[in-house]
Amino acid sequence: MGNKVKIDCEAPSSKRIPGRPRSERARQAILSSTLEFLERKENGFADLTIEYVAAKASVGKATVYRWWPTKAALVADAFAGSVTQKLHFPDTGSVCNDMSQQMHQLVKILRSRRGHIVSAILGAGQSDSTLISAFRERFLKPRRAEAYATLRRGMVRGELPENLDLDHVLDALYGPIYMRFLIRHDHLTPGFVDQQCELVLRGALPRGSGTATRSLGKASAGR
Numbered sequence: 230m231g232n233k234v235k236i237d238c239e240a241p242s243s244k245r246i247p248g249r250p251r252s253e254r255a256r257q258a259i260l261s262s263t264l265e266f267l268e269r270k271e272n273g274f275a276d277l278t279i280e281y282v283a284a285k286a287s288v289g290k291a292t293v294y295r296w297w298p299t300k301a302a303l304v305a306d307a308f309a310g311s312v313t314q315k316l317h318f319p320d321t322g323s324v325c326n327d328m329s330q331q332m333h334q335l336v337k338i339l340r341s342r343r344g345h346i347v348s349a350i351l352g353a354g355q356s357d358s359t360l361i362s363a364f365r366e367r368f369l370k371p372r373r374a375e376a377y378a379t380l381r382r383g384m385v386r387g388e389l390p391e392n393l394d395l396d397h398v399l400d401a402l403y404g405p406i407y408m409r410f411l412i413r414h415d416h417l418t419p420g421f422v423d424q425q426c427e428l429v430l431r432g433a434l435p436r437g438s439g440t441a442t443r444s445l446g447k448a449s450a451g452r
Contacts, residue, residue: 255286255288255292256296258285258286258287258288259282259283259286259288259292259293259296259303260303260306260307260310260311261286262281262282262285262286263277263282263303263304263307264307264308264311264346265285266281266282266285267304267307267308267345267346267349268342268343268345268346273345273346273349274300274304274349274350274352274353274357274360275349275353277300277304278300279293279294279300279303282303299359299363301357301359301360301362301363301364302363302367304346304350304360304363305350305360305363305364305366305367305368306363306367307346308343308346308347308350308364308368309367309368309371311343312338312343313371315334315337315338316331316334316335316338316372317331317375318330318331318375318376318378318379319331320379320382322386323388324379324380324382324383324386324388324389324430325388325426325427325430327379327382327383328376328379328380328402328426328430329422329423329426329427331376331379332402332403332406332422332425332426333419333422335403335406336406336417336419336422339406339410339417340417344410347410348410348411350364351364351407351411373399376395376399377395377399380393380395380398380399381395383430388430389430389433389434390433390434393433398429398430398433401429401432402425402426402429405421405425406422406425409421
């Protein structure tokens with residue numbers, strides 16, 4: 230009897246190739262196709278279809294739905310992913326500087342082509358609860374969490390009172406920005422952002438907080 234030869238039935242070429250890189254390329258293609266459509270369409274959300282996105286990204290509809298259960302989730306993620314890096318809050322040692330720098334970046338985005346997407350989301354979101362909910366959860370909520378941390382750093386440094394209502398302050402800071410952006414009764418300018426930031430944060434201080442007030446004043450003068 231001859232020696233038995235063990236045969237390896239799994240040739241090197243048949244080994245399973247991880248699919249993650251290919252999947253990530255498909256995911257990015259879907260997001261890019263969504264952004265491209267929304268930036269050039271005034272009524273972008275209403276006109277956008279999953280069929281269009283899938284065809285443009287060269288994937289099947291099932292691939293789109295694998296990551297995003299609704300068109301609203303896709304749109305919110307596409308926008309959030311395109312601006313997240315630009316909207317991080319810095320840590321300069323001054324709460325006024327930290328907040329105003331991030332607010333300046335937000336205004337730049339609203340005045341760019343990305344602003345058309347925000348307009349479409351906020352407009353369509355008034356009659357589509359899934360869209361406005363997705364925008365809150367996927368874009369606003371993470372930014373809000375960063376803003377809380379920024380304000381708390383100011384509280385630890387003594388620039389802001391410890392009992393500060395963080396939500397009230399953030400609404401006061403950002404509400405006027407969105408109002409000017411949507412109503413367009415006046416311009417969104419760097420000067421407006423600086424004035425708004427200083428007005429709200431100074432107003433949050435209790436009377437007699439001379440040290441903290443001087444700290445905010447120095448931060449404003451240093452910009």
